[in-house]
Amino acid sequence: MAASAAWQRYGELLCGVPEVGLTVDPSRMGYDGAFVERTAPALARAFEAMDALEAGALANPDEGRRVGHYWLRDPARAPTPELRREIEEAARRVQAFAADVHAGRLRPPAGGRFTDLLCVGIGGSALGPMFVADALGDPARDPLRPHFLDNTDPDGFARVLGAIGPRLGQTLVVVTSKSGGTPETRNGMLAARAALDAVGLALGPQAVAITQAGSPMDELARREGWLARFPMWDWVGGRTSETSAVGLLPAALQGLDVEGLLEGARRCDEATRVHDPRRNPAAALALSWLFATGGKGGAKAMVVLPYKDRLLLFSRYLQQLVMESLGKRLDLAGRRVDQGLTVYGNKGSTDQHAYVQQLRDGADDFFAVFVRVLESGGAPAEVEPGVTAGDYLHGFLLGTRAALAEGGRGSVTITVRRVDARSVGALVALFERAVGLYASMVGVNAYHQPGVEAGKKAAAAVLALQARVVGALGPTPRTSEELAAALGEPEVETVHLLLEHLAANGRARSEGEGIGARFSAG
Numbered sequence: 001m002a003a004s005a006a007w008q009r010y011g012e013l014l015c016g017v018p019e020v021g022l023t024v025d026p027s028r029m030g031y032d033g034a035f036v037e038r039t040a041p042a043l044a045r046a047f048e049a050m051d052a053l054e055a056g057a058l059a060n061p062d063e064g065r066r067v068g069h070y071w072l073r074d075p076a077r078a079p080t081p082e083l084r085r086e087i088e089e090a091a092r093r094v095q096a097f098a099a100d101v102h103a104g105r106l107r108p109p110a111g112g113r114f115t116d117l118l119c120v121g122i123g124g125s126a127l128g129p130m131f132v133a134d135a136l137g138d139p140a141r142d143p144l145r146p147h148f149l150d151n152t153d154p155d156g157f158a159r160v161l162g163a164i165g166p167r168l169g170q171t172l173v174v175v176t177s178k179s180g181g182t183p184e185t186r187n188g189m190l191a192a193r194a195a196l197d198a199v200g201l202a203l204g205p206q207a208v209a210i211t212q213a214g215s216p217m218d219e220l221a222r223r224e225g226w227l228a229r230f231p232m233w234d235w236v237g238g239r240t241s242e243t244s245a246v247g248l249l250p251a252a253l254q255g256l257d258v259e260g261l262l263e264g265a266r267r268c269d270e271a272t273r274v275h276d277p278r279r280n281p282a283a284a285l286a287l288s289w290l291f292a293t294g295g296k297g298g299a300k301a302m303v304v305l306p307y308k309d310r311l312l313l314f315s316r317y318l319q320q321l322v323m324e325s326l327g328k329r330l331d332l333a334g335r336r337v338d339q340g341l342t343v344y345g346n347k348g349s350t351d352q353h354a355y356v357q358q359l360r361d362g363a364d365d366f367f368a369v370f371v372r373v374l375e376s377g378g379a380p381a382e383v384e385p386g387v388t389a390g391d392y393l394h395g396f397l398l399g400t401r402a403a404l405a406e407g408g409r410g411s412v413t414i415t416v417r418r419v420d421a422r423s424v425g426a427l428v429a430l431f432e433r434a435v436g437l438y439a440s441m442v443g444v445n446a447y448h449q450p451g452v453e454a455g456k457k458a459a460a461a462v463l464a465l466q467a468r469v470v471g472a473l474g475p476t477p478r479t480s481e482e483l484a485a486a487l488g489e490p491e492v493e494t495v496h497l498l499l500e501h502l503a504a505n506g507r508a509r510s511e512g513e514g515i516g517a518r519f520s521a522g
């Protein structure tokens with residue numbers, strides 16, 4: 001495209017959230033006015049569905065739930081005065097709790113003040129807090145140092161707890177689980193409990209729970225008299241919970257600007273409620289996705305490339321928000337659609353030295369979303385006369401964007417003035433709404449995750465089989481096939497993999513190698 005035409009398109013399509021200094025430029029996706037016209041009816045329906053959702057409709061029909069994350073940053077929009085009060089009360093308690101910790105009014109039983117924060121949670125109960133902690137944190141200034149247990153990996157537990165080391169007694173443990181029954185989170189909590197036990201300390205007096213009222217986690221925290229319990233509601237999905245206590249409490253404890261985060265999200269919500277596709281940045285994103293994919297799952301992936309180290313975890317956060325929301329086998333009418341939008345990416349310019357070669361020259365199976373940060377930050381030192389390291393970073397972004405355009409690859413560029421609480425809040429809200437609008441246009445429920453259940457059930461079945469395998473091991477070495485036959489178990493391969501795992505961990509004895517190995521009681 002000629003430079004003058006590109007400039008004109010840029011001017012026509014650029015939109016944003018001026019109060020936050022955020023813009024979205026979809027001009028390099030390549031869609032034209034005719035596309036906007038053609039998709040206008042679908043987008044109009046999506047706007048209406050979003051209005052109804054914000055007004056309290058049962059927007060998650062499969063689970064019969066309302067979808068209320070937008071109320072969290074504008075509680076006056078909550079559909080009932082009770083809900084408004086609950087939201088405001090939770091936000092107030094988050095701030096008060098963090099202030100008490102920072103002022104030393106709440107102290108650890110072991111003495112001194114809280115110095116570290118151990119967040120235990122997974123998925124939506126971890127990705128937002130991790131992203132925000134990394135984007136906004138400053139170890140030299142933060143009153144509490146954040147750490148995360150977001151898996152059931154014993155080696156991972158040991159690594160994080162080892163890094164906390166002698167400060168464990170001054171570590172506030174925040175356990176987050178909406179359902180209060182997620183095994184990985186339970187296991188992380190048990191690892192924290194065991195580490196505290198080992199130094200003669202109890203978990204409860206230095207633990208906090210964020211969970212739905214009445215959940216198993218809530219009951220445990222109540223029984224053991226944990227320091228505090230904060231609410232999650234059934235109308236907030238894990239992947240859209242960053243502006244609930246799930247995101248706000250860790251951020252407040254870390255000393256981050258929670259008000260700014262909420263304000264950025266609220267300002268973005270205001271700008272993305274507008275029904276005009278040319279002025280609504282979330283609609284610009286959703287239309288860009290629709291143009292790239294043709295509304296089909298698996299057509300093109302979204303490569304998220306923030307040129308800023310602080311935004312490294314953004315794509316990881318977006319993977320859950322986008323893929324768990326849009327990756328659906330059935331549409332709202334129950335038809336098989338196999339929807340989805342694959343998300344990957346780390347950061348620029350780092351990724352230019354890894355896979356950008358393929359983006360430029362290889363398979364045409366993606367579009368890019370650049371995140372451009374105007375203020376370079378850090379020291380403005382020159383690396384060459386008149387040129388700073390930040391100039392290089394910015395130059396590499398514009399260069400890659402141009403190189404992709406030359407190769408006929410589409411891109412959207414999101415610009416923020418700086419990485420601060422307001423822009424991060426706005427980025428979260430921008431993608432939340434883009435996901436909602438796109439889901440409406442392609443006709444899927446963005447707010448449930450039926451596929452995740454299948455994996456959980458299968459894992460539970462594997463653990464049940466493991467118990468049977470352990471029970472079947474005796475003094476006489478037997479092959480996996482023999483043991484499976486003795487159990488009447490057709491899944492010989494699973495039996496074999498379980499035996500390898502048990503043997504590697506000293507819970508079975510093995511002789512020989514490979515599929516002919518023989519196993520006995522350990």
Ligand SMILES: O=P(O)(O)OC[C@H]1O[C@H](O)[C@H](O)[C@@H](O)[C@@H]1O
Nearest residue numbers: 123124125177178179182238452
């Ligand atoms: O917060 P929790 O109930 O522990 O759930 C944690 C995560 O696990 C699930 O498997 C869901 O797919 C996620 O959406 C959720 O965020």
